[in-house]
Amino acid sequence: MTYPYDNFYGMLSEAVETYPRKTVIFIETKKYTYxxxxxxxxxxxxxxxxxxxxxxxxxxxxxxxxxxxxxxxxxxxxxxxxxxxxxxxxxxxxxxxxxxxxxxxxxxxxxxxxxxxxxxxxxxxxxxxxxxxxxxxxxxxxxxxxxxxxxxxxxxxxxxxxxxxxxxxxxxxxxxxxxxxxxxISNRNLMSNLIAAQERFNLTPRDRFIVYLPMFHSFTFAIMVILPFFIRGSFVIIPSILPFSTIIKQTFLKRVTIFMGVPDIYNALIRAKLPWYFLWFNSIRCFISGGSALSRDTLDKFESTFRRAVMLEGYGLSECSPAVAINPIGRQKTLSVGPPLYGYEVKVVDDEMLELPIGEVGELIVRGDCVMQGYLNNLAATEEAIHNGWLRTGDMAKIDEDGYIYIVDRIKDLIISKGINIYPRQIEEQMMLLPSVKLAAVIGISDPHSGEVPIAYIELEEGYEKTSPSQIKSELKEHLAAFKIPKTITVVESLPKTATGKVLKRILKDKSAS
Known part of the structure; x- marks a missing residue:
């Protein structure tokens, strides 16, 4: 990979020579030229x-x-x-x-x-x-x-x-x-992500991003804040994610073309009562989702709501600067995070780090200029994570014949019941297809007979507050094997989440253990 700049300050300096009077940042009533x-x-x-x-x-x-x-x-x-x-x-x-x-x-x-x-x-x-x-x-x-x-x-x-x-x-x-x-993360790491993202999304100086997710997060930092400078584009800063209506309003008024988010945001977007003029006259050409997987139900609803834009799922982690794979425009596959970005290699391997055949589930490993330099002050953790240049992601995945990656689950979330692998994500997706379930999180707990069994925590949709756990179990039996049905289902008002909407399963595990 060839790098046009040594650092992103140099990238900014060159952008100013080309577009000195172009607005690069919009925030509330203010705007700033390059x-x-x-x-x-x-x-x-x-x-x-x-x-x-x-x-x-x-x-x-x-x-x-x-x-x-x-x-x-x-x-x-x-x-x-x-x-x-x-x-x-x-x-x-x-x-x-x-x-x-x-x-x-x-x-x-x-x-x-x-x-x-x-x-x-x-x-x-x-x-x-x-x-x-x-x-x-x-x-x-x-x-x-x-x-x-x-x-x-x-x-x-x-x-x-x-x-x-x-x-x-x-x-x-x-x-x-x-x-x-x-x-x-080095300048090279970040630059490799910028080059790869521009190639995958066909980005131009006409593109405008909106930044409402917290800037401290690696996804927001690299792909929503630094990338617009690389393509000589612009972006809109939203200081706070609430009220959500501000994001909708600014997306429309500032003619945002690239909208990046996480499943929590997209779930809120398809449930919001969006004005007809927003649906007809927004300038969005591409929605990009990262952080965690979108459910099939969300993808279907999104496609029927926003017919002029594409929804592209991607995958990454902080240790990879952070983007690893994203679906190409016009060639996306449902429930896949796409093929690896330009310049990166991926494999699915077993416990011995031996590559598995197409379609088999194993740990996803990544190699390329996106891979971090290491963990600060932690050589042992670095050596555990990086082997001969390959980063162990800790994610279970499979790769199809076209090189598209499908994330199955986190290794640490895998449930082994009577020697059988149970992937919580599959159960969660099935639960969220039920009209009563807004969000689901499945974890494994110890069981004297099976080793582990799945249990679930769920948020209910508005209007379904009286739905009982037994009713949900009954509906799941039509779609899931008996050993995959959660032993218990607990209804909660709100699941614990990170700043980007990812459910904090470790908190649920601590709660279930207490």
């Missing part, structure tokens, strides 16, 4: 430099969706430093662990997070400064306000010092057990 944005980035880089940020330093962002987040990332990249975007919904103790682990020198945050972040400068040894994007709870030598800092910095024309194989960003995985791990 030239205006570059000027903000340069001033931010100088301000961070004056705070002592140099090459290979880490700068953490516990920050809502904002222009300040984006310009900080580009400024950090210009300095050859490393961005560490962190989940904004964690607690103080979790932040302290991550900041200590990556040795963050500077933290960029907002007043909405002040309860959990205000004292981090005092409790994290490496942390020298906290920059507040709006207002600071206190102002002293350790705390400063973003705009005041940037406006006071006189821009100096320093060249970017970040190289292709330098670490550009560290994404901390949510971690199913123990502490989260920091996946180190």
């Amino acid at each position: 030239r205006e944005f570059l000027e903000r980035v340069d001033r931010t880089a100088r301000a961070l430099e004056l705070l002592g940020v140099t090459k290979n330093d880490t700068v953490a962002l516990i920050c809502p969706n904002s222009v300040e987040f984006v310009q900080s990332v580009f400024a950090i990249n210009k300095l050859g430093a490393i961005s560490v975007p962190i989940n904004t919904m964690l607690k103080n103790e979790e932040y302290r662990y991550i900041l200590n682990d990556c040795g963050a020198k500077v933290l960029i945050t907002g007043s909405k997070m002040a309860k959990e972040t205000a004292d981090l400068c005092d409790s994290v040894e490496s942390l020298r400064h906290t920059i507040w994007i709006d207002r600071a709870p206190r102002e002293d030598h350790k705390h400063t306000v973003f705009d005041e800092m940037v406006n006071a910095a006189l821009h100096t024309h320093l060249s970017a010092s970040s190289h292709l194989d330098d670490t550009a960003v560290i994404f901390y995985t949510s971690g199913t057990t123990g502490h989260p791990k920091g996946a180190m």
Whole structure:
């Protein structure tokens, strides 16, 4: 793969030469041209430099969706430093662990997070400064306000010092057990994703994205924030996912062409009472879904609701920068995440890492320039994850004769009952085909007779509140073998989810064990 830039600051600089007056970012009532944005980035880089940020330093962002987040990332990249975007919904103790682990020198945050972040400068040894994007709870030598800092910095024309194989960003995985791990992603890793995504989606400078999912997430960061700069396009920033009507309104008014989301969002979209003019006159040419699998029911409803746009499912993980596979436009296969992106290789292997025949289920492994450099400060975990350049994803999958990937389940979610493999995703999909079930999550629990048995937690659709678990079991018996029917079905008001809508099964497992 040939790379046109060494870093994404260089990518921005070249975009300004071509489209200086083109609007690149829309947010609420404001908009920024490529030239205006570059000027903000340069001033931010100088301000961070004056705070002592140099090459290979880490700068953490516990920050809502904002222009300040984006310009900080580009400024950090210009300095050859490393961005560490962190989940904004964690607690103080979790932040302290991550900041200590990556040795963050500077933290960029907002007043909405002040309860959990205000004292981090005092409790994290490496942390020298906290920059507040709006207002600071206190102002002293350790705390400063973003705009005041940037406006006071006189821009100096320093060249970017970040190289292709330098670490550009560290994404901390949510971690199913123990502490989260920091996946180190280089400029090369990210650039490979941008090149591959442009090729797969036929993207042009006319395309416009909408960014409402949290920017700290690897999917949003790379494919929704950095990619528009690569294609010389533009994007709309939505500071908060609620109210949902704002996303709909801005998608329509700003003439968004590429809409990326996760199953939770698409389920909400097909249930929303969308105005007729939105359905007829929106500019969306492509919906892209990642994070977790869409159910067949959602795909069918989506196709009948949005007839002028295609829905493309994709697959990725933070350790792969993050995109690995996406369905091609015009050649998508239902329930598949598509073939691997340009320049990447995939295999399905058994426990001995031997490749399995077409159609057989095993662990999906990935090789290519998307694969992370490793886990920060964790050589043992890195060696466990990467074998001869191949990344073990931990996902069970199969590949068809055309090279299309089908994700079957997570290895850790696999249920083995009396020696028989049970894939929770299959049960979940069948449950969500029932009119009464809005969302389902199936986990395995220990059983003295079978080893493990499946149990389910579900959210009910509006109007079906009186549906009983026994009624759901009865309906499932028509479609599933007896050993796949959940032993218990628990109705909950809301399943625990990540910021991108993925159900947190570890919380359900902890709940069932208590």
